[in-house]
Every structure is written in structure tokens, then in C-alpha cells.
Amino acid sequence: MTELLRDIRAYLRADFKLALYALTALWVAVLIAINYTLHLENGLIDAQPLSPWRPVWYFGMYATAYYGAFWLWSQFHHRLDIWRNPRFWLHTLVALVVFSYYAGFAGYVDWAQQFSDYRLYLYAYKVFSNLHSILTIVLPLGLYYLFVDKNQSGFYGLKPKRKGLLVYLMLLGLMVPIILFASFQPDFLEAYPTYRNLTPHEALHVPEWLTAFGYELAYGWDFVPTELIFRGFLIIGLSYVLRTGSPQTENEVTTQPAYLTSPAIAQRGLARPGPVLPMIVWYATIHFGRPLGETISSLFGGYILGVLAVSTRSIWGGLFIHIGIAWLMEAAAFWQLH
Template identity: 70%
Template sequence: MTELLRDIRAYLRADFKLGLYLATALWVGLLITINYQFRVENGLIDWQPYSPWRPVWYFGMYTTAYYGAFWLWSMFHNRRDIWRNRWFWLHTLVALIAYSYYAGFIAYSDWAQARFPDFGLYVYVYKILANVHSLFTIVLPLGLYYLLIDKSANGFYGMQPKRKGLLVYATLLALMVPIILYASFQPDFLQSYPTYRDTSAHTLLNVPEWVTALGYELAYGWDFVPTELLFRGFLVIGLSRILQQNVPTSGISWSNLSKPGPVLPMIVWYATIHFGRPVGETVSSLFGGYILGVLALSTRSIWGGLFIHIGIAWLMEAAAFWQKM
């Protein structure tokens, strides 16, 4: 744990600039204000759920947020060279296109409706597919990119399990328990959670309801795997190799996080994927995403982030179930 904390301090010393962090806060604050004031996610985009333009709208929103934050980062760290780096553009555009397509992809709705005409079963299957289609829309594209273009001896963007930092991750998850319990008493929380809803699918399938609930929760938990893979693995661990190029060494190895990393721009984009959630969840994602990003750089693994992310998600589901019993 001491080593991990030392790495985090080294990263903060390298990356933190008061002007940069204030400018980034203003930028993300503007994005959040525009979204919730003008209902960009829950209005403009969601009002046309089957439009083929949905991935394009998401792409526009995500690229604006991400490259705007990266521009600030590059100015304050005097890294204008990254805008001339074709590998930077290729790497980030692969991520933006894949996630935008994932966010706007809805074709599984027609597939589920055609095969499960009963409404209750259709809704259940629809929600399962909404959580697992990321296997094809995110994991597959990133896997092909890794195998064909970006294969590294360090492995597939932090997917290797490592023991480093497990105590810190467990502590962070434990600290979230009282916060989640408090949140579970708030009306807006109970409007969003649990994400599982009784659709009578268990009756139609002639199984106990806990079976359909478990199936849904497993699919719901899976959906955080590609999220961590892309944001903490691909955009932090993977992109850090590109940011090292053309940077003079200072005698301190990168493994100790002694150079600025791509965490700050990542969390701005990460916040935008929460725009359909309560505003408090969007704001908290900035802090959670930052911590997980720094820890991913330190450990070179996303498994700790998966432990926290899935753990929090299932704790929120459990708290909401408990409130509605």
C-alpha cells in the first residue's frame, strides 16, 4: 500500500497544475450545465431512440468534451506535439468511434421484439442485450486494434490481474457503503435504482424470480467491464505509451508515474457518459474516475477498478432492493 500511495503522489506532483485543474473544472462544469439545462442526453438524443443518427450525436458530444479537455491539458503541459502525432489521433478516434457506436446502437431491440413477442419477456431480453452488446461494440473493436496495430508486451490494456493495490481498492469500496445507504433514501436515487424491474419474465419462463433477477444483474455487472477496459485501460494505460513519445527523461522511470498522464481528459469524457443519470452521479463520476485512472496507471491493471465499479453498482442495486422490500 505504501508503494501505491507513493506512485499516486508522484503522479499528482507531475500532473497537477492549479490553472489546468481550474480550467478543466470550468470546462466540465459548462458541459454539465448545458446538458442538464437543455436536456441534451435525456431530451435531444433520447427523444429519437431509433434514429440512425444517435451514434453521430454521441460522437459529437464525446469528441467535444474529450478533445476540449485534452487541448487544455496539452497547453498547460506544453505538449502541443500530441496534435501532430498520428498514433494519438488513431488511438483516441478508435475509442470515440467504438463507444459512440455502442452508446447509440439499438438494433438489438428489433431482434428481441421479433423473437419474443410477449412484451414482458421482450423487455427483459432487451435489457439483457443492452448490457451485453458491448462485447461486440467495444471489446471486439479494441481487441482487433490491439492484435493488428497496438500489440504490447504489457498485455491487453490492463486486463492482467495484479495484487498490487487490492487493500486500497477494498478500502475505497468500504467507504462507499455508508454513502450508498444514505443515497438510497433519496427519491431521485429510487427513481433510477434498482435498474432491474419486474417484467413478469420469470412467470413466462416458469422459473423463480431470483433466477431472472440474477441473470439481469450478471449482465448488468458485465457492462462495467468494457467501460473500465476503454476508459482506464485503453485511454489511460494504453494512451500513456503514446504520450511518452518525444518526452525527455528526467532520470525517474515512468513506472513511478513521474510524467503527466492522460487521466484528466479521460474523466471529462467519462462524466459525459453519465449525462442520463442524476446530476450528483455525474459529478461524483469525476472524482471516482480520477482515482481509478491514477490507480490504473500505478498498477498497470484495471482489475481493481472493476472490483470497485461492479461492487458499487451491485451495492446500489442491493440498497434499492432493500428500500423497496
């Protein structure tokens, strides 16, 4: 745990610049204000759930948020060479295209319609909506990894590591009393458990716990592609891309970012980690269809998980916390209703 905390302090010392963080906060505030004032997510994109243009709209929103924040980061860290790096463009565009397609994908509706019994259709709809990322995210990234990132060590942080395990356990433990308290609130029970009003067990003639268990496994899986893209691909994977960039001017040589010059970062083996700030700005936009408080809190949660990914070179901590909280909320709601 001490080693992990040293890594986090080293990263913060290298990355933190008051003006950069302030301008990034202003940028994300503008994005949030536009979305929640004009209702871009709910009023435009989600208004046509089956439209083939949804991935295009998502791409426009995500790319604007991400590249805007990345431009700020590159300015303050004197990494303008990044914009001349073809691998940077390829890597980030792959992430944007893949996640935009995933967000706008509606093919699982047709898959579910193969079940004529409405009880099975509704269940299949929910399960397929959580599992389609196997084809829309994991498969494309796997192909990119095999044919482009051949020399990467590990598939974007999916290699299990014990480093930071105690910290993740502590963070999840801190959430237990909060979730228990929330489970007594009416608005919590209006949203959870997400497995509700489903009766596939009646159509299949099996115990209800069996279909509920299958649903919860699919529900937990849905957090995998999010961590894989945002903490794995954009933090761990992008760090290898940044190593290929080389300063092009004398000014850039003498003013290289703290990632290259900080002794603490060099000693910890964290040189040129993928920038966390641009990642969390994009991460916030995927919450635009949810309550404002959840979008704002995603910035802080995404930053913590991003810095932990820099240190551990693994996304398992984020998965552990995300899935753990989701299942704890489901369990607390089931407990209250039964």
C-alpha cells in the same frame, strides 16, 4: 498499500498545475452548463432513440469535450508534439468512434423483438442492452489490439494484479454505510433495484432468483466496457502511444513534461502515463443524461480511478469498485422491498 500511495503522490506531483486544473474545471463547467441548459442529451440525442444519427451526435459531443481538454493538457505540459503523432490520432479516434457507436447503438431492440411474449421481450431488452458492448466495444478493441497494438503487454489493464487490492476494499467498504443509509430514502427505492416489474420466470417456469441472477450478471457486465475504454484504453493503452512521440523543437526538449523529468515518476516506472484530466472530462459527458450531482461526482470518481490505473496498470480496481457498488445498491433495495 504504501507503494500505491507513493505512486499516487508521484503522479500528482508530476501532473498538477493550478492553472491547468482550473482551466480544465472551467471547460467542463461550460460543457455541463450548455448541456443542462439546452438539454442536449435528453432533448436532442435521446429524443430519437432509434435514429441512425445518434452515434454521430455522440461523437461530436465526446470529441469536443475530450480534445478540448487534451489541448489544455498538452499546452501546460509542453507536449504539442502529440498533435503531430499519427498514432495519437488513430488511438483516440478509435476510442471515440467505438464508444460513440456503443452509446448510440439500438440493435438490441430488434434482438429483443424476437420474443413474442412481452414478459420475455422486456427481460431480453434489458439484458441485451447491457451485453451488446461485447460486440460494440470489446470486439473492436480486441481487433485493434491484435493488429495495431501487437507489442502491448496485456489487454488494456485486464490482467489481474493484487497491487492496490487493500485500497479498493477500503473504498468499497466506506460505501457500505452510505448505501445502507440511502436505501431508506424514497428516491433511492424509486430507482433501485433495476430488476423490477419483470416476470420472465413466469414465462420460463423457473424460480425467480434464476432470472434475477442472470439479469444481475448482465447488469454488472455493463461496467466492463466503461472501465476498458476510459481507464484501460485512454490511460494504460495511451501511455504506450505517448512514448512514441518525440519533442520536435529545442524548447520542447528543454521543457519536457514532469512525466519524463520527475525522478519519482521515473523510479516508479510511471513515465508518460495517459493523461487523466482529458479522460475525466469525456467521462463526465457520458453522464449528461443523468442528474447533475451524478455528473459532477463522476469527475472526482473518474479522477481517482484514473490515477489508480496509472499506478497499478490495471482496471480491475475500477471494476471491483464499480460493480461492487452497483450490486450493493441492488442488494440493499431488494432487502428493503422484501
